[in-house]
Amino acid sequence: MSVPLEHDYIGLSEASSMERSSDKISSSSSSSTLSTEEEKNNVLNLKETELRLGLPGSESPERKAGFGVSLYGTDSIGPLKNFGSGAKRGFSDAINGSSDKWVFSANGGSEVDLGKGTVLFSPRGGNGGLEKNNTQQCNLPGVPPSKHVEKQTSPANEHASAPAAKAQVVGWPPIRSFRKNTMATNVSKNSDTVEGNSGSGCLYVKVSMDGAPYLRKVDLKNYYNYAELSSALEKMFSCFTLGQCTSGLPGREGLTESRLMDLLHGSEYVQTYEDKDGDWMLVGDVPW
């Protein structure tokens, strides 16, 4: 995979949750090849309700300095504040850390301003810009106390989306991370089966890659951490990037540089459909 030069965008519904249809997802904007580098950041911009993967140091006008972000919500990605700029350790910590330090599900790593019903984020594993290094004390796993959080909420308040926002307190309710993470996955899968309805209980998001003739949908529930998600996306879009690879690819038989192949069936043609946002989507990503 080539080194990414621009951001990639994954669209997320503003009010997606386990019960709401995962198809109500806002369209993603154009994007480039997916970054395969370690340093990635997930920043949530409330206005566009999009998940951006950006390079460290990259800035966007709406972003505020200071925090890294981690995704919030076990089975729902609620409205999120935009807190971070690009240079955050949040994602890399999640990548570099153990695979079960995955921040995707709420593991107490989010902050709340109690009573205001707003949501804040802090990096799960690292401190990024959140705390200065203090040799006297250990670095917190990115969890400032509620008092500290209050200072930060006011400037960000205007980004809060009130109705669907959830109050979230560090380490509350008191459930071990393992249990939280496991049950989040279980619940979504179970309700999937129970309902027989593939839409509910999954978190399908659209992924678009700039230059690709169609978009893909991916169920975020299937992945435990950023590493898995990124490799899955890589595989998904690898057929499109062959032509851009700088060096030859020994071992990839049957795939030439200039042809797009349907990896499953080996034919040159794939089935697509146009969804309500006007995007061309590959048939088959969302189970029947």
Place this chain on the structure above:
Amino acid sequence: MAMGKGYARAYYGTEHATAVQRKSSAHLLISGVSNAYTLEVLRVFGNPILQVLKGLSFESAMVPDPKRCNSCKDSASSRDSPEWTRPSPFPDEVLDRVLSLMESHKDRSSVSLVCKDWYNAERWSRSHVFIGNCYSVSPEIVARRFPNIRSVTLKGKPRFSDFNLVPQNWGADICSWLAVFAAAYPFLEELRLKRMAVSDESLEFIATSFPCFKSLSLLSCDGFSTDGLKSMASHCKNLTELDLQENVMDDLGGGWLSCFPENFVTLEVLNFASLNSDVSFDALEALVTRCKSLRVLKVNKTITLEQLQRLLVRAPQLVELGTGSFQQDLMPRVYAELESAFNNCKNLHTLSGLWEANFLYLPVLYVASAGLTFLNLSYACLRSNELANLVAHCPSLRRLWFAVIIVSKTEVLDTVEDKGLEAVGSSCPLLEELRVFPADPFDQDIVHGVTESGFVAVSRGCRRLHYVLYFCRQMSNAAVATIVQNCPDFTHFRLCIMNPGQPDYLTNEPMDEAFGAVVKTCTKLQRLAVSGLLTDLTFEYIGKYAKNLETLSVAFAGSSDLGMQCVLGGCTKLRKLEIRDCPFGNAALLSGLEKYESMRSLWMSACNVTMNGCRLLAKEMPRLNVEVMKDDESDDSQADKILKIASLETARKQM
């Protein structure tokens, strides 16, 4: 020495005989004690043995009596005094034999305080040491006092580290302990660690330094990976137990399981349920086949139903089973074979796992559920009717853990889950422990999960209930009062109303009376976790009534310093106090000065304590470890997190 079949024999001299004759029959049994029959009887007595021994030592003139002997003025100083040389009427072998039957570390601690002789007898005979906080004592001191240890239980980080309130790299590293153990206890067999930092290097050190090592249990630990497991599997020739529960570890793949050598047959306990990677099923099956003593097997969710069936066929002797995934499309052949396999497991009393279980395959369990005493459904995410059907087949159930999920958004949700609990109440009269977890703890838009009526239903049917951990979204004072009326024997009452500071949903009042009822009615209460909207009144009640309370967890509660002061002043047996987000300040903190040394630990975070308060505390109580963890962004004067450990060490050494 004259042997009696239990009755008094005066063989130590007249004084002793006279003294003995005055005693009750329990004492008389002791005096003929070298007889194996009477030793068996002693064992049956259990804890009262200690009282009897003490009684003898105080009342008989021949036994050293700390009250009367000049050199042992008080038990604390007896260790420093010169050796007590008057002979005990108890031959050493007798005392040793009695002590060898004594397993409770609390009893042993009491024995060691009687006098120097008994202190020595006890310390030489102790084979298992329990250290409730790894910073309360150094490994060197442990090694010096107990020369013959085979088994160590160590607990490290404060419990709130489970909820990410403790900074990473805080400490509690096992490695310094291992270095001492390698020298002092080369025949160490067992390590049971909870909330300790354990690295792969440490695991390799264990595997290679202790040739007799048998048993490793890691609960809620962190810092290692499956590479460390490889070392254990490869090198521990006599391993009987590998028990991994809810650790924060790097799962780099399931290859570790294949590292058990082909001639390795000693495994009795294998629990890798919390790992996510695939293991080689062939290796697992072969391992299960050749380890004939295997009694506990808890696999992870990558193991399918068909694979489970094959394992059960190999190990019908299992006593505890954790299944893998319990979900797939219904296939009659698989169903029948699985049911038959379960039917052959006549000794099964604990069942867990059941990942993603659904109604299709649950019935295969019915053949084996009559004997079940512990059912852990917390990862099964059953619907209420599935739960009801299952527990209807488990009349012997003593312990039940489960998680509630919602079925659909449109249903009236707050009674569906309660129905499952009603079924528990009617089907499981022997139930002693209930833990109800929320399956979706953060989705507050949806009001679901159990309510108070489920809890009340269980309490009506299960009068023996003594341990409860209950997460709910609504509770009322009246319901809790009813519950404890039905079940007055609670020893552990942990109620988590999930919205912080939520009042009684019926009356809108604080939940003070609920916990008041708990502490007034449940006189045996040892552990209490409170929640909901609580004023100082709750803590007044706790301080006044909860005289056996040892552990108290408080969050988002209280109105003023008075609350904490009441608890510290009133709960004489308090050992662990953990507080977060409460309005307790320096006055409260400092009111407990006399108390802290007898407590294992105190945790306060996001309260109103300042650095000055901590400094004062540390100055007044130099034997306490007082640790302040500050968050960088906060005020310099604020002490964000405080941890106090009563310790023999002068400072907690950062490992």
